[in-house]
Amino acid sequence: MTTDAKPSPRERLLEAAATLIYRDGVSIGVDALCKAAGVSKRSMYQLFESKGELLAASLEERASAYVATLLPAADDNRSPRERIMHVFDQLASQAGAPDFQGCRYLVVQIELKDQSHPASRVAHRVKENLTAFFRAEAEHGGASDPNLLARQLILVFDGASARAGIKADTPTGLIAPTVAVLLDAADLR
Amino acid sequence: MTTDAKPSPRERLLEAAATLIYRDGVSIGVDALCKAAGVSKRSMYQLFESKGELLAASLEERASAYVATLLPAADDNRSPRERIMHVFDQLASQAGAPDFQGCRYLVVQIELKDQSHPASRVAHRVKENLTAFFRAEAEHGGASDPNLLARQLILVFDGASARAGIKADTPTGLIAPTVAVLLDAADLR
Numbered sequence: 001m002t003t004d005a006k007p008s009p010r011e012r013l014l015e016a017a018a019t020l021i022y023r024d025g026v027s028i029g030v031d032a033l034c035k036a037a038g039v040s041k042r043s044m045y046q047l048f049e050s051k052g053e054l055l056a057a058s059l060e061e062r063a064s065a066y067v068a069t070l071l072p073a074a075d076d077n078r079s080p081r082e083r084i085m086h087v088f089d090q091l092a093s094q095a096g097a098p099d100f101q102g103c104r105y106l107v108v109q110i111e112l113k114d115q116s117h118p119a120s121r122v123a124h125r126v127k128e129n130l131t132a133f134f135r136a137e138a139e140h141g142g143a144s145d146p147n148l149l150a151r152q153l154i155l156v157f158d159g160a161s162a163r164a165g166i167k168a169d170t171p172t173g174l175i176a177p178t179v180a181v182l183l184d185a186a187d188l189r
Numbered sequence: 190m191t192t193d194a195k196p197s198p199r200e201r202l203l204e205a206a207a208t209l210i211y212r213d214g215v216s217i218g219v220d221a222l223c224k225a226a227g228v229s230k231r232s233m234y235q236l237f238e239s240k241g242e243l244l245a246a247s248l249e250e251r252a253s254a255y256v257a258t259l260l261p262a263a264d265d266n267r268s269p270r271e272r273i274m275h276v277f278d279q280l281a282s283q284a285g286a287p288d289f290q291g292c293r294y295l296v297v298q299i300e301l302k303d304q305s306h307p308a309s310r311v312a313h314r315v316k317e318n319l320t321a322f323f324r325a326e327a328e329h330g331g332a333s334d335p336n337l338l339a340r341q342l343i344l345v346f347d348g349a350s351a352r353a354g355i356k357a358d359t360p361t362g363l364i365a366p367t368v369a370v371l372l373d374a375a376d377l378r
Contacts, residue, residue: 151358151363155348
């Protein structure tokens with residue numbers, strides 16, 4: 001985006017928002033965000049209308065990387081079953097990190113409690129895209145009810161991610177057998 | 190607890206904490222809680238050491254009612270399968286309320302991001318008890334791996350509750366078939 005090696009104030013604000021809001025929650029103050037980014041409040045408000053808009057932009061900015069980390073390559077020649085399991089393997093790997101607090105696109109919607117908030121709308125869309133991936137793979141794999149299977153898989157994704165995030169459980173020995181049971185029940189190839 | 194018909198300041202604070210923290214999140218201020226309860230801050234701090242202790246007490250206070258709403262009667266003579274489905278029927282019914290934001294004992298842990306917080310510990314224990322119910326029923330029903338089945342059921346409980354809370358999905362046509370598939374795979378009677 002820029003030829004300058006040093007991150008711009010906008011980039012620093014997006015990074016600070018992504019990091020601190022995930023770590024501390026959406027109630028974190030504008031002062032703390034600006035301080036972490038090394039940007040004045042005046043500059044922040046020149047770049048973003050509000051903290052909510054900054055949060056939405058930071059989620060949007062990370063969306064492509066999030067999807068790229070989770071999804072398999074488009075043309076990897078694996079079966080729908082393997083491609084779906086790939087997503088859950090990636091989730092299990094992410095959930096192993098000590099600072100994992102659950103999927104940020106789920107957490108932010110839970111915290112904001114307002115589905116019309118710009119950041120909630122970004123987060124909702126990102127997860128809808130993940131659900132659409134599950135649905136497409138379910139269709140390719142001849143699932144008996146692709147829409148139901150997609151809803152079940154995103155439910156498992158969010159449930160496992162939330163429970164790992166609060167350290168109530170780990171994905172080990174849980175996600176893989178659960179997903180396998182659902183794929184088998186749907187007769188997925 | 191009291192013969193006085195009028196709720197005590199302590200009861201009013203517990204009620205205000207339960208209602209407002211669920212509606213607005215754990216970052217809600219002490220001023221707002223005291224105002225809603227009609228109690229001075231001075232009185233609040235005489236009753237509770239901190240907002241965190243008030244929150245923990247309010248979750249504790251509601252725990253029995255929460256469990257009673259979800260769980261079947263101890264001696265209802267139904268099969269383990271039916272008793273487990275009862276819990277999910279209750280969840281589906283709760284999730285239909287317009288102000289449903291997900292299970293409060295999950296949400297508070299996600300928001301606090303600190304598993305050593307007194308309120309997180311109360312919430313963790315309440316959900317552990319629900320998992321223990323699932324495990325006991327799985328054992329009674331001869332499940333092939335009662336511990337795995339219990340982990341799967343609480344995962345579905347939290348996933349479905351979180352997704353209904355953010356209006357990403359509804360339990361209708363989702364929870365019952367998902368739970369049925371897991372119970373069948375575990376050979377539950």
